[in-house]
Amino acid sequence: MVVDDSVVIRGMISRWLDALPDMQVVARCRDGQDAVNTISRVAVDVVILDIEMPVMDGLTALPQLLAAAPKTKILMASTLTRRNASISIKALTLGATDYVPKPEATKDGHASAEFQQELVDKIRAVASKRKPASAAPRRVFAAERTSIAEGRRPLASLTSPVAPALVFQKASTVVPRVLAVGSSTGGPKALFDFFGKVSPALDKIPTVITQHMPPTFTAILAEHISSCSNRTCVEGADGMKLEAGKIYVSPGGKHMLFDKNGTEIVIRLDDGAPVNFCKPAVDPMLDSLLGHYGPAVLVCILTGMGHDGRDGSKRVQQQGGTILAQDEATSVVWGMPGAVAQAGICHKVLPLVELPDTASRLIKGGRA
DSSP: OEEOSOHHHHHHHHHHHHTSTTOOOOOEESSHHHHHHHHTTSOOSEEEEESSOSSSOHHHHHHHHHHHOTTOEEEEEEESOHHHHHHHHHHHHTTOOEEEEEOGGGGGTOOOHHHHHHHHHHHHHHHGGGSOGGGSOOEEOSOOOBOTTTTTSBOSOEEOSOOOOOOBOOOOSSOOSEEEEEEOTTHHHHHHHHHHHHGGGGTTSOEEEEEOOOTTHHHHHHHHHHHHHTSOEEEOOTTOBOOTTOEEEOOTTSEEEEEEETTEEEEEEEOOOOBTTBSSOHHHHHHHHHHHHGGGEEEEEOSBSSOTTHHHHHHHHHTTOEEEEEOTTTOSSBSHHHHHHHTTOBSEEEOGGGHHHHHHHHHTTOOO
C-alpha cells in the first residue's frame, strides 16, 4: 500500500514496484484516513506511509493501521527536514518498522536511483519477516548478488537450504573499556530498548554507535537515546573527547574514527568513500577503535541489512575482543547480526531483551 497525498509520487512509486516480479501495489491512498479505511479490506504486507498529508497525517494514521493489521510492516517516508526526522523516529517508537528518507526532488516526480534502490531493498527486507519460518530457508551471507540500480547496493542476503550451526567464542579476558554498537534497518527501536536497560552499566566506559542513517536523523536519534538511557548521548563531532558514561552517535554522511590526543581518545570524522555501501559504516569505526583499545573492545551488532560490522568484528575477535549479536527471531532484518553470527566470532547470539544483561555483566567484569 502506497499512502501519499501527491498523485505524482503515488504513481511514481507504484510504477517502480509494479515493474518488479516479486511485488504488487494493491492499494494507493491519498491520506491517512483513506489508508485506515482501506487496510481492513485489502491484504497488505508493507505500507509506505507519508508523514505530511491533509485529513489525517502519517503519525496519526500509524497506530490505527497497526490496530487494524498488526502484522503489517510500515515504512515511514519523509523528506530530510529536522521536523520530519523527529516524527519518523517517534513513529519507530510507536510501532513503525523503519523509515525511508525522500529526496526533495520527489515533489516534482523525480527521484534518485539511490532512493529507489533503498525503498526496494527495505521493502524486500521487512516483508521477509511476514513469511512463515517454514516457507523461507535460513540465510547465508558468504555471497551477495547485486539488485536493481546497476549494482549500487546489494540485497540484504541470499538464501540457502542449509542452516549452518553457529560457533561461539569465549569472552575476552580483558574487561571492556569501550562499547561499540552497530545497527541499520530496525535499529532505532532496538537501540532504544537496548540502552534503556544497559544504561546503568555504562558509567565507567564510553559508548560509540554507528546506525545507518542520513544527516539530520542521527542528531535526532542521539536525543532519543539520551532520553531513554537517562545519560548524555550526542552526535559525534571532530575533536570531541571520548568520556566515560557518555554515548556518541556517528553523524550521518561521515565515518566516525578515533585518534589519540595526549592521553585522551578523540573523535575524527572521515568524509571518505562509503564502506559496505554505507556512510557512516560500522567496520571503519571498529577498526579505528581496535588500534586504541585492542582486546578491551566489546561489540554489539543489532538488526540491520547487509553485512556491515562483520569484517571489523572479525578483527576485534582475532585480537581478543568480545562480540555479541541480536538473534534472528527478534531482528527486523537478520543481515548484520546474522553475518557476524554465522562467521563464528560471537560470544553469544541473543534475543534483544537478553542482550543488555549480558553486555552489563561483561562490562562489570563477569565472564561466566
